[in-house]
Every structure is written in structure tokens, then in C-alpha cells.
Amino acid sequence: MNKRVTVNKLVEMKQNGDKITMLTAYDYITSGLLDELGIDIILVGDSLGMVVLGYETTLPVTMEEMLHHTRAVARAAKRSMVVGDMPFMSYQISPEEALYNAGRFLKEADAQAIKLEGGEEICPMVSKMVEVGIPVMGHLGVTPQSVHQMGGYGVQGREEEAAKKMISDAKALEKTGAFSIVLEKIPSALAKKITKTIGIPTIGIGAGPHCDGQVLVTQDLLGMFEKFVPKFVKQYAKLSDDIRSAISSYIKEVKSGEFPGEEHSF
Structure with missing residues (x-):
């Protein structure tokens, strides 16, 4: 059996120029497939609120919902690192509450x-977690939990001051002990600069080709989420069409009596 991907392994991959692959999963079956195929990191993202639970944003997602789905993913993942996404208001209130909730992902899920x-504003929370041995992945650029403050999901870091702050935030997260940082929807040149500036891996989503790794929402990659398709998504399949075709055939065959046939009967 392949060894579990660890924090040290990811840093080694950055140093060796070996690109890191990350995808989302919210259930046992998907997690098992990603793990079997060699995905390095499986993110149980709070994006499950929109992709699985039908919320308009990620803001309503609760700790209990995140733990429920993380448990399912972790049961199937034997090699991939499983990362649990901390939902809105599970870490912003105080370092102590952040530590407690982070610990639940490792202990219960x-x-x-x-x-x-x-960025820098959450470093006290990150510090508490790292002190007790909880590996922390940061997230800069478009941060969906701040959608109302940002005024939408537009590209971040275009202006010089915003870019400087993002570089400063990345350095602060690294200094505080984060092992990796997701860079979402920022200019490619800025992502390249951050990636070269810090010693921990960067994982890009809409951040160009120069990050140490890439992440997508699996349902986007497979063409299953149809409400909108972000510019940074490449659809490697159109499973929604295949699902429609299969279910339509099932309905037709049940109605006509073609299914079940002799080969499906006892």
C-alpha cells in the first residue's frame, strides 16, 4: 500500500518541482476513486454547501455538516491527505474556539x-492549531466566506497595494506555521511571485500555471454542476449529459416492461 501523503511530502514535492494535485470530495465513493487514482490531497470543501446541499453560498454550512462529510471521505482515503475545510464562524470568534473546532476535524472525522x-488576521488562530500539532492550510485571494465584504467573486490582487498585502499575508501564514496556501482567483504573475517568495506549497485555483499544485471542485471538472462554470474550470467530462441519458433509458425501460429482464431476475 502506498504511504499516506504527509506535510513533509508536500514540501518535498515543491522543492523537487513535482506538481501537487488536489480535488474535492464529499462522499465515500468519490473519495475512493480519487485516492485510487493517486490524487495527493482530497479537500472536503465547504463548497459542499453549494454543490451538495443546494445553498446559494458557503456561508450556511455548519461544523456538523462538514464533519459528517469529512468522515465519509476519510473512510475511503488511504493514501491521499484529507483536508477538512473550516466553515464560516467556526474559527473567527476566538483562537480558543478555532482550536476546538479544528481539533474536531482530526479527532472526530x-x-x-x-x-x-x-491572512494576518487569522494568524493567532493558526498559531494555536500548529502549537498542538494540527496541520493548517491557508487560503488567500477570493475567499468565499467573505463574499459580501468583497462584493462578489471577482479577481483579487490586481491593484499594487492589494498584491503587496497578499504577499505579506502569505509570508505571515508561512511564519506562523501553515504548511500550504490555496491561492484562488488572483493574477498569474502574483501567484508566481508568491510561489517563489515562500517555502511552502501554493495550490492554485484560477491562479495560473505557476503554483506548486492545482485544485478544482470535482463536480466542475466532471461537468456535473451546471448553475455556472467559472473561467478557470476545465471540464474533462460532461457527466450531467450521461446521467440524463442513463436515467431516461431506465424510466423508458421500466415503463415499457423491458427492465428487469430475465438476466436481472431470480
């Missing part, structure tokens, strides 16, 4: 790390 959004 068998995740190997957690992810949280923000």
Missing part, C-alpha cells in the same frame, strides 16, 4: 489537516 481562509 479522521482528517489529517484543516483549511481556513484569511
